[in-house]
Amino acid sequence: MGTYSGGLWSWITTVDHKRIGILYFVSSLFFFLVGGIEAMLIRLQLATPENTLLTAQAYNQLFTMHGITMLLFVVMPMSAAFFNFVVPLQIGARDVAFPRLNAFSYWLFIFGALFLNASFFFGGAPDVGWFAYANLTSSQYSPGHGVDFYILGLALAGAGSIVAALNFIVTIINLRAPGMTFMRLPLFTWMTFVVSFLIILAFPPFTISTVFLLFDRMFGTLFFEPSGGGDPRLWQHLFWIFGHPEVYILILPAFGIVSDVIPTFSKKPLFGYPVVVYSGVLIAFLGFGVWAHHMFSVGLGRIANSAFSGLTMLIAIPTGVKIFNWIATMWGGALRFKSAMLFSIGLVAMFVIGGVSGVMHSSAPADLQQTDTYFVVAHFHYVLFGGSILGLFAGVYYWFPKVTGRFLNEPLGAVHFWLMFIGMNLTFFPMHYAGLHGQPRRTFTSPAGLGFEWFNVVSTIGAVITFVAVFVFLVNFIRSLRTAPTAEANPWEASTLEWSIASPPPVHNFDRTPEVRSRDPLWHDGIVLPAAEEVFHMPNPSYWPLVTAAGLLVLMTGALVGLPLVLIGGAVAVVGIYGWSFEPIH
């Protein structure tokens, strides 16, 4: 087949969306283990009151890096892995619109992630929480380099996300096969499209706020400096204008996956397709108007608080619509409980729990008791673990045969699912109680006598079970990669275009570009293949994206080390861009 053959160099210079997807996947899996081990350390520290396993400083670094890692280096890149691998196949394209730009996005992401994690070895990771509220991040209160690593690392990774999102928007707008109208796009592609818009619109405010912070720290500007008239709340606004849409960036890909998986294993088309699409768009749209629900305790006044309360509640409506349509899809179907389906049903069940606790937060007065407690920690793990992570695992089991031509072991998959399901509930359910009974988050220790002991013990036990679950998955994953490839083109009898071609797909995906006649083309004879052979050129491999990204990495390092390195990095990046621009594509 030759899809993935070739040495290291071929992976470094690849511009093939499928290989880039695999790179994203492997990287995000690696960071899942990193973020998970950080979580394990957090849980071990909290297992008993007044534990001294970790120092305060170490703990604060760990929860900060755990949050950042899970959100930006696990869920986002794993979603990007599927965007890359699946979307071009689902729309009948041979690659994304800008293959080299796509490679560039990956390199930016991985350099950013590695750069930020390198802080552990160079004077300490950031220890200010994932939303890094000013003015704790000022050079006065955070004199080390941790916050600089945060700013610069996320600048790289964030740029990578924006570039990738631009690419997917163009791809989905412009590279659809004939007949693949927008209202025939598979739901996963639709959600990719929506998420890409969220990314390009939400990241710039964050970029700007980190630039302000960088200038405050390095050049003495006063953006977040109260003594100079600056207002720390500016950071909070800019951050959450990014941060809230970000949570929908994290969940909508999983929603997309589930919307493809459930019909397949129910043998029924998605119920209410247009409504599911529009509700996704509406969630994204509303997502930009609710950011200050993270700031109810800041004292914005009751007018602002009531407006943000009300808008936040509205999001329950389109989200509920999705849930109901998934259940309606299964209703009357013939459900096959393959691992992918188990994880999808798990998502529906768990996300609702996280969703309703979200609605409890959305009531500003009620949230005054909940904010910054473990009740919030429970909420967001139910939506993130119970939503995003379960959804992404559904995607892993679903598309694994397409990507590799092999199957993940189903019984092991079920073990993985049930362990994870039990583990996450044991971990995060008691946090509801702990929070309402007054356990604040981000505390490296909690005093005995406040009644939190049992909740924390159970949480820690749950985390250990989750650890075993992930381990089972790893075993399954590695074992499966060593089995013989047996997957045919459409092992699940799914309906979308990616299942019309061989598993794994050939380098050029489609021998002939199909013409699409219906929303579920493989179920309704909805594909017409043109009679004539097509002439097409696949793009050449290129190392320029890597060179350019490496230049930017050096530049960021220079910002910590000294001007010469900044200049060198800048020069390398410029050379990279010119090499890239003048390189023949085919």
Add this chain to the structure above:
Amino acid sequence: MERTSTGVANEKVLMWTFIGSECMLFGSLIATFLAYRDRSLVGPFEEELLNIPFITVTTFVLLMSSLMMVLALSAVQRGDRRGSGLFLLLTAVLGLIFLGGQVFEFSHFAHEGLGLGRNLFSGTFYLTTGFHGAHVAIGVIWLLTLWTLALRGRLGPEKSVKVEVAGLYWHFVDVVWIVLFTVIYLMSGAAAV
């Protein structure tokens, strides 16, 4: 051009989406500028510094560069090699003049005691206009690159989409300036000197 679903070139769709993203970037800067307006604790204050007549001239220069850009594109589309080179160069040069004006303005302000970390105005002003200036500078480099292509005869009508995309960018940067000009200068209450 490759076949696309919409018939619009990929590069153009890319630039339009990119511009959408840039709107949020400049939107955040402008929002910050407005939030911090008149909240500096120490001088020099904006009313004392901003020189509207001078900036009106450089604004006009930037507007003219957009006109040159339009002419450049039409020259490229016509296959007019001389015109292409000439107008691309003119666009870039006008952009450079604008940048020169900005350098002059910055150094003048610095001379008046408005260091970067002086007060809230200095930070918001330098970063907002600086971000814009960086965009102009990138545009100038881009235009000069296209100009060298034109000189070597490698910018025929079949490549016009390259110029079109650069033009979109350039016009956008120009429009942003109009907004900044309004928000920072015209709304500052500075007396016309």
Add this chain to the structure above:
Amino acid sequence: MTDGRPRLPGRRRQLAFAALALAALFVACGGDFPQSSLRPQSDVAREIDSLFRGIFWWAMGVLVVVEGALLFTVFRYRERPGAARPKAVHGNTVLEIGWTIAPAVILIFIGVPTMLTLWRIDGPPPSSDVRVEVVGHQWWWEFRYPDLGITTANELHLPVGKTADVRLRSGDVLHSFWFPRVSGKRDLVPGRENSLWFTPDSVGVYPGQCAEFCGTSHALMGMRLFVDSPEDFEAWAARQASPQEAEGDPAPAEDPMVTAGREIFFGAGGCISCHAIRGTVAAGVIGPDLTHVGSRSTIAAGLLENTPENLAKWIMDPQEVKPGNLMLDMGLNDEQAGQVAAYLLSLE
């Protein structure tokens, strides 16, 4: 569930898990939760609590309906061998409208009480019987009573039944003021003043905690609220308002330990560069006011009981007790620390 505290339902799927969840539930109900937001002891906290309970039951309703429908579907429609391919249903407009409107209606029942409560509690205080100024510091609390001339730290006293009008400022970074039993949180934002009010309605001691991450020892930035009877409060306030006698003044029948400790405190110990004792030359402003430190039940922001041993331990190695805190190790030995501790405890 005798006290009607809401309980979150366990899941039915796994018996074992359900059992565990139940166990957790008993723990949740049986235990003693001095810092719980579900045991309100003030007007504001009660308002929030009843609002929350309302929302909670609506949410439970949604949860039961959705999870029930899901479980039913999953069990009812599993694939059966030999069955025909299910009918391809593409949607149903009436259903879509129905399940758009139903949540919207529920949200009205959540949203309206939310707004009403918000309007009642998030505004100017109905009266301001006791004015308190709170200043957050890394990692301790400064409490001032501008009308009573009191400055103290980490332990807030309020008379029962009187509305406290609390003004919040920060001396460094963001903090958040939170006594779950009497009110929700309000942040202390550098460069501005926030406010908060509540009327405690039961005498007692309630723990509180900084609820905004504020650096290394954020976890150890606790505080205590003493809701006193009016008489107790009067007595406490009168004592706190009085200065200590000036340095060198003859003290009746004084313990030599105390005298030695005072010597060190004002001299070699260097304590007065950071701490104030009203009525003496000690006027430092970096650390807590120690005028009546002997009358506090805890030290170092609720971390340690206020005993001679703990005080000595704290004075000898504050960093060991509270990582990163801003009090320096002044290099006192065991004996000196004991003496200083005795002196401090004498400051009732």
